[in-house]
Amino acid sequence: MKTVSADTALKRIRRYLASDISTPFIVVVDDSDEYAAIVNGFDALAKTRVSDYCANEDAFPDIDALFSAISTSARNTLLVGFGESVHLSGSENEIGRLKDLSIKSKVVAVCRGIRMAVDALGADDKKFNTSRRVCFLNAGASYEVVKFPPDMNVPAEEGVKALLRRLESGFTGTVFVKTALSLKNTKEERSAYGAVRQMEPSFWIPGDCLSDTLWAEYLADNNLEGYGLADWRTFLKLKLGHPDNIYLKYVIDTSADFEAYKKRIFSALLDFAPNDKKFTSMYEARKTLLKGVKNNEVAEYISETMVKEDERAYYLTDNTTAERQAVIESLAGASYDLNILERVYPSLSEYLNDYTYGSSND
DSSP: OOEEOHHHHHHHHHHHHTSOOOSOEEEEOOOHHHHHHHHHTTTTSEEEEGGGGBSSTTSOBOHHHHHHHHHHOSSOEEEESHHHHHHHHOOTHHHHHHHTOOOSSOEEEEEOSOHHHHHHHHHHOTTTSSTTTEEEEOOOOOEEEEEEOTTSOSOOEESHHHHHHHHHTTOOEEEEEEOSSOOSSOEEOOSHHHHHHHHOTTOOSOGGGSOHHHHHHHHHOOOOSSOOTTSHHHHHHHHHSOOSSHHHHHHHHTOSSHHHHHHHHHHGGGGSOTTSTTHHHHHHHHHHHTTTOOHHHHHHHHHHGGGGGGGGGGGOOSSSHHHHHHHHHHHTTOOOOGGGHHHHOHHHHHHHSOOOOSOTTO
C-alpha cells in the first residue's frame, strides 16, 4: 500500500467531495494527530457516529441500519467508528459492503484498526484501489482494548457503545471496557490480579501472593494504610516497601505468600540458632514487633518452640502470660545458663537471684 501525509489526504478528500463518485471514500489512519487533522478538517460535514447505532449500551452497531441511513442521506457525511467497530467485531465483510455502497451524497469514512483488511480489498478490486476512493496515511500509534467481565470492579468503559464512543474521539493508547460480548483483537482479563496489573503496569508483586478474592478487594480499594500486622493489606504494603524492623524485613523476604507470612510473623526466629550472630538482634526486633500480641495469637508458636528442646527458652519472651508460663515450663530439667532469663524474662531472673535485704545494722 502507498501511504500519504495528512495534507495529501485532505486534498484527496476535497477532490472526492467535488467528484461524481457515488460510493464512499475510505481513509485509513492510525495516528491520533493525523486522525484529528482529518476529522477536524471537515467540520462542515454532517458527522455520523457508528456508536449511535448500538441498540443498547452493550451491543454491536446495527450495520444494516447505519448503511440505510448514510446511503439515503441528503447531506455529505463524515463517518467515524466504522473501522473500530469492524476491528472489534471481526466482521470484515462489512468493509466490502461499505466500499460498494450506493449513496445519494458523499460519505467520508475515517477508519482505524482495519488497515490490512482494506489493503486486501484493494488487491482484489483494482477499481477500488485508486486515490479517488481510498487513501492510507502512515501507520502509527493506535489503540489497544483490554476487556473485563461486566461485574468486575474496575474503572472501564461500560459496554461496547461507550467504548466505540471513546475510540471515535481519536483516543490512542490502552482503553478498558467491561462487556459481556465476545470481542476480537483485544486482550481479556478475567482475574482480579490480571486487572490489577492492567491498572498498575509497574505492579510487580506475584499473583500467588494473595488469593483472587483478596486481589478483588485490592482492586476495589487499594488503600494499604492503617491495618494490623497480620492483615493482608499490611503484608502487601510490606512487600511493596522496606520494613525498618530487621526481623519483619526477614519475615517478608522469606514469605512467599500471605498465608506463609501470617505464620512466619511468629515463627521466623526458629530459623536461627541461639549462637547465630544475628540471633540476638532478631530476637529483640521480634519481641518489639510482637509487644501487643494476645495469648491465643501466640499459642501455635509456643507449641512450635518445643522442637528446640533444651534451647526452647531462647525463643520465648515475656510479652504474654502464655509465653511466661512456657519459659517456666522450659526450665524443668534443662541445663540453662540462667543468665538467659535476663533477656527472656527479666522479672523472673530478678526473683531467682539471691539478694541482701538492707544491711547488717537494719
